[in-house]
Amino acid sequence: MIDVTRVLGSLQADTEPASIFQPITAGTRVGMIDDDPVAMRALSYQLQDVDMTPVEISLAGSPSLDDVLAKLQDNGCAAAVCDHRLRGGGHAQFDGAQLVCQANLSVGLPCILLSSWTAEDEATSIRRWRHGIPKVLSKRGRSPQDLIDALTVTRIEMAGERPLERRPFSTAVEIAELSYEAECQTAHVYVPAWDPDIPVVVPLDLFPIDVSQMPSEEVLGSFFIGKVNYYAREAGELFFRDLRISTLPPADWLPA
Structure with a gap:
């Protein structure tokens, strides 16, 4: 069965240069x-x-x-x-x-x-x-x-041998909630290609615009496209790069 949420992400990851790995040795x-x-x-x-x-x-x-x-x-x-x-x-x-x-x-x-x-x-x-x-x-x-x-x-x-869970792929990110209580202002986002049901906390300064100054009705539910390592096993291992504003996907972009 095809994993639809994975298909949402780009099939093209950042390319990694080939290189020879040199191990850590005694006396380093x-x-x-x-x-x-x-x-x-x-x-x-x-x-x-x-x-x-x-x-x-x-x-x-x-x-x-x-x-x-x-x-x-x-x-x-x-x-x-x-x-x-x-x-x-x-x-x-x-x-x-x-x-x-x-x-x-x-x-x-x-x-x-x-x-x-x-x-x-x-x-x-x-x-x-x-x-x-x-x-x-x-x-x-x-x-x-x-x-x-x-x-x-x-x-x-x-050395260029990045494992799958550390490779960033282009995918959709949806803002679900904003938080201003902590020292670091954050957004709770969904990454459907990783897990469509678990919110992930992301610092607001990773977004290309100051969403904290925008009306909440314009921010909540909005979509961005960015590079995310959505094969990560745990939420704490996720990273987000090159986020940019995306148009709202159609209502039937995921199956019911």
Whole structure:
């Protein structure tokens, strides 16, 4: 039987360049970015347990994102592990998710994201950069091997071998609700190609227009077209790219 909701998405995904994957090896210098010295020390022990060489990257002086990326390169780091909430206490003016995304996509340095607040942040400040973050690990209960596995998955994706659940396809996104209560203004949307019955939270700043300034009757029920990895297994793994306004589909676009 044909899966109609999948057909709604484009059959053309973003193309991925072919490349040879080089595995993480013993002795790899791994940069650590965290504003919590206790968490940094625990991470250092775990990296040493799997024969990695931990390198502490200081956030003293509230460096810019570019400064931190430069420190990783200057210290000979071939990979990195970064905490998400770095803004506390004025340590940084960016979130860890942004740094991880830039390290992976712009610098070509495999980087994974750690967070103690995944449930709270995955739909907002993490989702904003999720297209460049193959793996997010909880700070609680992870093992040293989890770190190596996540870095390996990240390097494989950077080499062009992106798994199906991480490939973005063009598809429809419907706005069902707007929320202005949290620090991050969000929309609850439906992605029929992923699951037509489960709403997904998306930051409003991912949309090409300021929908917060539009009358609700014009926004609710409106459709956008964008690149979404709708083969993702969980809502927290979804990312949204290149959203643009779409015309309203016909009433019979899905079977009853």
